[in-house]
Amino acid sequence: MSTPKVRVATIWLDGCSGCHMSLLDMDERLIELADKIDVVYTPLMDVKQFPKDVDVTLVEGAVNSHEDYERILEVRKNTKILVSLGDCAISANVPSMRNPFGVEVTLKRAYVENVTLNPQIPSKEVPPLMPLARPVHAVVKVDLFVQGCPPSADTIHFVIAELLEGRTPDLSERTRFGA
Amino acid sequence: MSPTVRVKTLTIDGQAVGAREDQTIMQVARENNIFVPALCAIEGLTPVGACRLCIVEVKGVNKLLPACATRIEEGMEVTTNSERVANYRRTILEMLFSEGNHICSVCVSNGHCELQTLAKKLGMTHVRVPYRSTMRRVDASHERFIADPNRCILCTRCVRVCDEIEGAHTWDVMGRGINSRIITDLSQPWGDSDSCTSCGKCVNVCPTGALFEKGKAVSEMSKRQEFLPYLTLMREGKK
Ligand code: SF4
Ligand code: FES
Numbered sequence: 001m002s003t004p005k006v007r008v009a010t011i012w013l014d015g016c017s018g019c020h021m022s023l024l025d026m027d028e029r030l031i032e033l034a035d036k037i038d039v040v041y042t043p044l045m046d047v048k049q050f051p052k053d054v055d056v057t058l059v060e061g062a063v064n065s066h067e068d069y070e071r072i073l074e075v076r077k078n079t080k081i082l083v084s085l086g087d088c089a090i091s092a093n094v095p096s097m098r099n100p101f102g103v104e105v106t107l108k109r110a111y112v113e114n115v116t117l118n119p120q121i122p123s124k125e126v127p128p129l130m131p132l133a134r135p136v137h138a139v140v141k142v143d144l145f146v147q148g149c150p151p152s153a154d155t156i157h158f159v160i161a162e163l164l165e166g167r168t169p170d171l172s173e174r175t176r177f178g179a
Numbered sequence: 180m181s182p183t184v185r186v187k188t189l190t191i192d193g194q195a196v197g198a199r200e201d202q203t204i205m206q207v208a209r210e211n212n213i214f215v216p217a218l219c220a221i222e223g224l225t226p227v228g229a230c231r232l233c234i235v236e237v238k239g240v241n242k243l244l245p246a247c248a249t250r251i252e253e254g255m256e257v258t259t260n261s262e263r264v265a266n267y268r269r270t271i272l273e274m275l276f277s278e279g280n281h282i283c284s285v286c287v288s289n290g291h292c293e294l295q296t297l298a299k300k301l302g303m304t305h306v307r308v309p310y311r312s313t314m315r316r317v318d319a320s321h322e323r324f325i326a327d328p329n330r331c332i333l334c335t336r337c338v339r340v341c342d343e344i345e346g347a348h349t350w351d352v353m354g355r356g357i358n359s360r361i362i363t364d365l366s367q368p369w370g371d372s373d374s375c376t377s378c379g380k381c382v383n384v385c386p387t388g389a390l391f392e393k394g395k396a397v398s399e400m401s402k403r404q405e406f407l408p409y410l411t412l413m414r415e416g417k418k
Contacts (some may be wrong), residue, residue, distance in 0.1 A: 100313060
């Protein structure tokens with residue numbers, strides 16, 4: 001029997017999807033990886049429930065809404081190695097630029113002041129914001145930080161390859177905030 | 180070297196070095212290709228010891244000393260790269276990042292910033308303290324330059340270059356502690372300043388994107404600092 005595949009998930013909190021685009025930019029290397037990993041959950045697939053016993057989860061985005069908050073708790077509970085992927089997950093980055101203004105002013109700006117057609121602050125569908133957009137590690141324990149906005153496909157490939165080898169990737173020469 | 184200047188010997192990271200008695204630990208380290216990080220110190224301006232990134236261990240001294248503002252002494256044993264020093268430096272960086280709004284991805288200085296570069300070099304993977312998310316007013320009143328104090332690390336390079344080299348003393352620091360901030364003239368808009376000569380020296384020595392030229396987009400603001408040592412030499416009449 002072949003060795004069981006490593007169970008990998010990716011989730012997308014408050015980010016622009018750029019980190020996931022970078023992931024897809026691995027191109028044909030994704031096919032190679034498919035021999036070794038099982039992608040068990042990702043916004044790129046139609047799976048509703050975050051599964052149990054995930055080996056590695058890559059998190060894109062900041063914890064900004066109450067929904068983000070609930071989801072990251074669930075993810076942490078079911079993940080062995082949690083990776084903050086990209087600047088939004090690590091520092092709250094662009095989503096945090098609303099922090100100095102507060103929730104009310106931010107919503108008013110987005111849904112009332114800059115809107116001509118039926119301006120109103122949404123009360124359903126759009127998950128309510130928390131007081132601050134926060135880095136993932138401010139909410140749950142994070143095991144690895146991969147900087148970049150977004151991290152390059154090469155960086156992400158390196159991270160996954162090293163983790164598959166059971167090593168902690170050394171990213172000091174590979175990426176940085178804003179890369 | 181004038182005959183009155185004496186030479187002293189010391190060790191830095193175990194390496195025996197000789198230097199003029201009036202030199203700082205940082206100057207001697209750099210002459211010997213030993214890396215000491217710095218954010219406030221810059222060649223050509225008086226050291227102030229503001230950022231503390233350059234702290235080193237000196238045998239027999241309990242405190243960590245700023246290499247930029249500490250004169251060498253005979254027989255000194257300096258360590259620039261211990262685990263203790265590295266931990267403090269990372270913590271200082273994290274506090275600098277959390278104190279202002281340093282959002283590299285949308286900053287004019289992305290890729291050219293001394294704070295960002297040091298964070299990478301010293302292995303700051305994330306910021307453990309909560310971000311303060313401050314709101315400090317951006318001053319875009321000058322016709323050529325913008326000051327965004329959200330990105331200011333209070334290194335006072337702008338204050339010193341304006342005072343010591345340009346001789347205008349447009350910049351200064353106001354307030355205390357966490358409320359400290361840089362101001363132009365008597366906390367008036369930069370564009371209204373009577374003393375500012377618009378020379379741009381402050382913009383070029385600023386290590387971050389706090390001072391930048393109008394019209395620069397993300398990543399476009401690189402700074403030119405080579406001029407400083409030459410101006411200092413000229414001033415001292417050596418060139
Ligand atoms: S504006 Fe720039 S040069 Fe002036 S104190 Fe702030 S960081 Fe330093
Ligand atoms: S470089 Fe020495 S304290 Fe800033």
